[in-house]
Amino acid sequence: MKTLIIYTSQTGFTKKYAEWLADRMGGDLLDLKEAQKNKPAFFEVYDAICYGGWAMAGNLVKVKWFLDKAVNWKGKRLALFCVGGSPNDNPDVDVFLQNALSEEQKKYMKMFYCQGGFNYDKMKAPSKLAMKMFVSALRNKKDATEKEKVMAEKMASSYDISDIKYIEPIVSYLEGKEE
Numbered sequence: 001m002k003t004l005i006i007y008t009s010q011t012g013f014t015k016k017y018a019e020w021l022a023d024r025m026g027g028d029l030l031d032l033k034e035a036q037k038n039k040p041a042f043f044e045v046y047d048a049i050c051y052g053g054w055a056m057a058g059n060l061v062k063v064k065w066f067l068d069k070a071v072n073w074k075g076k077r078l079a080l081f082c083v084g085g086s087p088n089d090n091p092d093v094d095v096f097l098q099n100a101l102s103e104e105q106k107k108y109m110k111m112f113y114c115q116g117g118f119n120y121d122k123m124k125a126p127s128k129l130a131m132k133m134f135v136s137a138l139r140n141k142k143d144a145t146e147k148e149k150v151m152a153e154k155m156a157s158s159y160d161i162s163d164i165k166y167i168e169p170i171v172s173y174l175e176g177k178e179e
Contacts, residue, residue, distance in 0.1 A: 001175065002027070002028075002047050002048075003025040003026070003028070003046065003048040003049070003050070003174060004029075004030065004043070004046045004048070004049045004050070005021050005022045005027050005030070005050050006031075006032055006035040007029070007051070008031065008053050008054070008061060009083075010122065010123060010124060010127065011054075011118070011119040011122035012119060013054065013119070014052050014054045014083040014116070016116075016162055017052055017081065017162065017167060020164050021050065021052070021081075024167060027048075032051075032053075032062060032065065035065075040072070043069070043073065046076060047076055047077060048077035048078070048079070048174040048175075049070075049073060049077075050080065050081065050170065051080045052081045052082070053080075053081075053082060053083070054084065055083065055084030055086075056127065056130075057130075060080065060100060063080065070108070070109055074108045077175075077176060078109035079109060079111070079112060079170055079173055079174055080100070080101075080109060080111045081111070081114055081170055082096070082100070082112070082113050082114070083113075083115075083116040083162070084115065084116060085115075085116060085154075085155060085159075085161075087115050087161060088114070097111050112166075112170045112173075113166075114162065114166040114167070115161050115162065115166065116160070117159045117162060118131065118155060118157075118158050119158050120158050134155070135155050135156050138151060138152035139152045
């Protein structure tokens, strides 16, 4: 099975997962900017195509290009993965996964989540500012839940909770072992 992993990464977590996936699948790896330069014929040789991006404000960043192309790739195994700072077992992750794709898109592709972390040193200024504002708002919230307080403290500084084990469901799906 010929597999292509396309990714965009701001701070390195998504790139790490994309590299792990490409290595595990024996697949090709392309940064989104490189993938966008290719003509449709380039993608015809692949049996499976996976897009990875990072989460921002409850959305998968720069996913539009992939979703637009995926309509023409319905005969392939198609997957998306999102890397974010929340742990995989956070209930908000399930809500995100349920809402990330339309019902039509869910018929021919599957979405996954991989916990990553935050690296403020590598974040672009607008993202860093948005995160600092979010953390400040959480910390100052009068009726903050215990979960929100813990999240605010965790997100106040850089951390890495990524783990290669989170690619296994993606690998199983791309290999056709899971629907």
